[in-house]
Amino acid sequence: MNFRFADLRSKRTADAALGAPLARKEPTVAAPLSAPPAPLYQSGRHDGTQDYLDLKVRLHQKLIEEINLSVLDRVDRGDLKHEIGGAVARLLADEDKPLNTQERERITDELVDELMGYGPLEPLLKDDSVNDILVNTPHQVYVERRGVLEETNVRFKDDAHLLRIIDRIVVRVGRRVDEGTPLVDARLPDGSRVNAVIPPIALDGPMLSIRKFSRIPYDLERLVEVGSMTKACADVLKGVVKCRLNLLISGGTGTGKTTLLNAVSRYIGEKERIVTIEDAAELQLQQRHVCRMETRPSNIEGRGEITQRELVKNALRMRPDRIIVGEVRGGEAFDMMQAMNTGHDGSITTVHANSPRDALSRLEQMVSMANLDIPTRAVRNQIASALDVVVQIKRFADGVRRIVSVQEITGMEGEVVTMQEIFRFKQDHIDTEGRVIGRFEPTGVRPHFYETFLANGLEAPELFASGAQGGRA
Numbered sequence: 001m002n003f004r005f006a007d008l009r010s011k012r013t014a015d016a017a018l019g020a021p022l023a024r025k026e027p028t029v030a031a032p033l034s035a036p037p038a039p040l041y042q043s044g045r046h047d048g049t050q051d052y053l054d055l056k057v058r059l060h061q062k063l064i065e066e067i068n069l070s071v072l073d074r075v076d077r078g079d080l081k082h083e084i085g086g087a088v089a090r091l092l093a094d095e096d097k098p099l100n101t102q103e104r105e106r107i108t109d110e111l112v113d114e115l116m117g118y119g120p121l122e123p124l125l126k127d128d129s130v131n132d133i134l135v136n137t138p139h140q141v142y143v144e145r146r147g148v149l150e151e152t153n154v155r156f157k158d159d160a161h162l163l164r165i166i167d168r169i170v171v172r173v174g175r176r177v178d179e180g181t182p183l184v185d186a187r188l189p190d191g192s193r194v195n196a197v198i199p200p201i202a203l204d205g206p207m208l209s210i211r212k213f214s215r216i217p218y219d220l221e222r223l224v225e226v227g228s229m230t231k232a233c234a235d236v237l238k239g240v241v242k243c244r245l246n247l248l249i250s251g252g253t254g255t256g257k258t259t260l261l262n263a264v265s266r267y268i269g270e271k272e273r274i275v276t277i278e279d280a281a282e283l284q285l286q287q288r289h290v291c292r293m294e295t296r297p298s299n300i301e302g303r304g305e306i307t308q309r310e311l312v313k314n315a316l317r318m319r320p321d322r323i324i325v326g327e328v329r330g331g332e333a334f335d336m337m338q339a340m341n342t343g344h345d346g347s348i349t350t351v352h353a354n355s356p357r358d359a360l361s362r363l364e365q366m367v368s369m370a371n372l373d374i375p376t377r378a379v380r381n382q383i384a385s386a387l388d389v390v391v392q393i394k395r396f397a398d399g400v401r402r403i404v405s406v407q408e409i410t411g412m413e414g415e416v417v418t419m420q421e422i423f424r425f426k427q428d429h430i431d432t433e434g435r436v437i438g439r440f441e442p443t444g445v446r447p448h449f450y451e452t453f454l455a456n457g458l459e460a461p462e463l464f465a466s467g468a469q470g471g472r473a
């Protein structure tokens with residue numbers, strides 16, 4: 001959109017004078033977050049002397065006083081940068097502070113980030129090597145790079161500054177965050193998943209966790225390349241999905257469950273109708289015929305909540321070929337198991353658990369949460385006949401995520417659901433550079449689904465061939 005700085009200029013609106021969040025579409029939301037417009041920060045991009053920081057704060061305040069904040073949402077970043085650059089040059093002349101071209105460029109960029117984007121978070125959002133951004137307090141920001149957490153020198157000015165950025169994120173997806181709703185899930189426009197917790201629940205100031213959307217999605221080939229699994233394992237997982245076996249992906253937090261679900265989903269047939277259900281939409285299915293649904297938290301009056309369970313029940317009325325639940329967390333497990341047992345084969349979901357056995361007991365608890373009247377044995381029976389394969393992922397000390405076990409559910413023995421391991425990762429040692437050295441090895445067991453693979457015209461994966469060697473990691 002074309003505009004001139006003149007369009008941006010206006011007398012400070014009452015809204016801005018109160019210091020309400022910038023670029024807000026709904027000036028009525030989250031009033032308690034109002035903070036004075038004094039948001040500059042020490043960015044991680046340079047060491048910023050106090051002088052430089054003070055200068056930025058002054059320039060930012062002057063810009064806020066001059067411009068019409070309500071048009072910021074509609075302007076193009078390039079245009080804004082051009083105009084802000086001009087204004088910065090003029091303001092610097094008033095300040096009698098000569099900056100070289102590079103410094104002026106930097107300060108302009110940071111001011112644009114402050115006005116339009118996510119302030120100090122911008123450099124981290126643009127940095128593709130960062131997966132997760134974890135803001136613990138305005139003065140403590142961690143990131144995860146290549147599976148390892150590190151502290152950054154990114155700083156927010158104060159709680160109010162951080163709150164303003166959080167507010168800007170959540171308002172854009174039509175949610176709110178304030179003392180009455182201090183926990184909120186949201187999404188950035190690029191699909192990154194955001195969670196914010198603010199006082200009084202957060203004791204030391206607002207907290208923000210961002211799981212960045214991966215611009216280069218992991219497919220199974222890439223997961224093999226980065227050492228998360230062997231090609232043989234990838235072939236088995238492809239076959240499992242193609243043959244419409246029911247798959248459960250298990251792992252701890254941030255181990256790559258959603259990533260693996262996305263990767264295997266590529267092998268769902270184009271002709272199938274897929275219904276996805278998530279708490280925060282993260283799945284990126286490639287197929288054309290996908291119906292996506294997301295849960296909704298209750299509103300401020302405590303009404304209007306839509307749970308995963310309701311969505312699973314509803315999905316069954318939508319003539320799905322496959323139901324994919326991003327992560328089972330509660331009573332919907334019961335409906336998922338029922339669906340899997342009543343012809344909705346090929347369903348895939350993930351669960352937060354530390355081993356395949358643990359995954360089954362978590363499921364059992366969740367199924368019982370929905371229906372306390374069923375005896376344990378019946379619940380287990382239901383799980384045993386619903387699920388076919390459990391995959392366990394783990395994040396190792398070297399930051400690499402690996403598939404540590406693939407197990408086939410074989411049935412029940414007495415009260416216990418039986419499983420057989422098809423293959424595993426076995427850690428040998430950690431080398432001098434901290435890398436985990438080990439082997440992905442087939443157990444030699446030929447799974448029952450081997451016959452299903454053959455019946456579906458799939459080649460028997462190399463894994464099942466006798467004498468197959470485990471790959472090294």
Ligand SMILES: Nc1ncnc2c1ncn2[C@@H]1O[C@H](COP(=O)(O)OP(=O)(O)OP(=O)(O)O)[C@@H](O)[C@H]1O
Pocket residue numbers: 131132211212214218223226228251252253254255256257258259260327400401402
């Ligand atoms: N095999 C892998 N190798 C390297 N990075 C990975 C791998 N799998 C996932 N990641 C990265 O790790 C982060 C966490 O992945 P993902 O969201 O899939 O985990 P999760 O187990 O679903 O997490 P949560 O428990 O929060 O739902 C993402 O940034 C993702 O890009």
Ligand SMILES: [Mg+2]
Pocket residue numbers: 257258259327
């Ligand atoms: Mg996940």
